Amino acid sequence: MSIESPEIHQPSTATPKELLASTLFLLARAGMAIKTRTLDELEKAGFGMYQYSVLALLGEGDLPTQRLIASELGLDRSQLVGVLDGLEERGLIMRRRDPDDRRRHTVSLTPEGKRELVRIRTMIARLEDSALKALDGESRQALHAALERIVVDNDWCGPAR
Amino acid sequence: MSIESPEIHQPSTATPKELLASTLFLLARAGMAIKTRTLDELEKAGFGMYQYSVLALLGEGDLPTQRLIASELGLDRSQLVGVLDGLEERGLIMRRRDPDDRRRHTVSLTPEGKRELVRIRTMIARLEDSALKALDGESRQALHAALERIVVDNDWCGPAR
DNA sequence: TATTGTTATACTCTATAACTATA
């Protein structure tokens, strides 16, 4: 069934069957949709993707320099500045000059930052439940295992490149 | 094991374990990586993602208006103009005025456009083999089925939104 | 007046380079 009815066009936009038959396409489509949806939810809470990434990273411990944070997240140190500014203005992180090397800033979560991180994690967990609700527990486990193998095998563990 | 060794920083960028444990994150990560990798390969052949999308869409048959193509691909009709220009300059598509309504352009693939589409499909098939090589046939089938259920259940069949 | 394709404009992201203060 080819694309017809030039006048009756609601936001129909059925995806071509050829593409739905491709596992690669399904993966890309699902990945993009998840990213978009997560970004939407984050924005409702006033955050960008990088701001969440910073909170999540700092949730594992303070980091001694901004350069290191940038490198971990795969972005330039100059881009990171604005991200941190936004978080600092809201009192979620703290920059402290390193007394031993006054060029450096040690960055850490404030107590409020830790609470915010928990809220975001809860939101994302809800999102995951919602996105995967069509799969039973066993299928979810299999999906997770398959994705993990793919990500590791292709060395996609680092930041997007 | 927290992040240490501030001086010894190669492009290490190990992804936090918390994130690797999330199926949603793995999906997003894999999807993004696939999109980036496909885009890279397309660019080597001198195409953008939308140009490929147009070729793939027209591969299923001519379309009577540019507006319809734009709507199918989920972009604005003004954005589509430049995409089509590039394809037309290279002789891969043809715009023909509709004699019954001279505002409209019917767009179709040229023979060379059809050949180019075949080449791109071959390239993407190679990419899929490479990306999924860690999975055996059975796992691939299960992965495909799971992704299909997710995409349909969440109504992610249309263009990215 | 409404619609099709087009052009022009503005806004967001990101990537790069230049600047300062420290070492």
Next chain:
DNA sequence: TATAGTTATAGAGTATAACAATA
């Protein structure tokens, strides 16, 4: 001089608005 953080600049990509031809 080299490095950490910052600021400024430029480019791609995209979203919106204005425009000319046709209905």
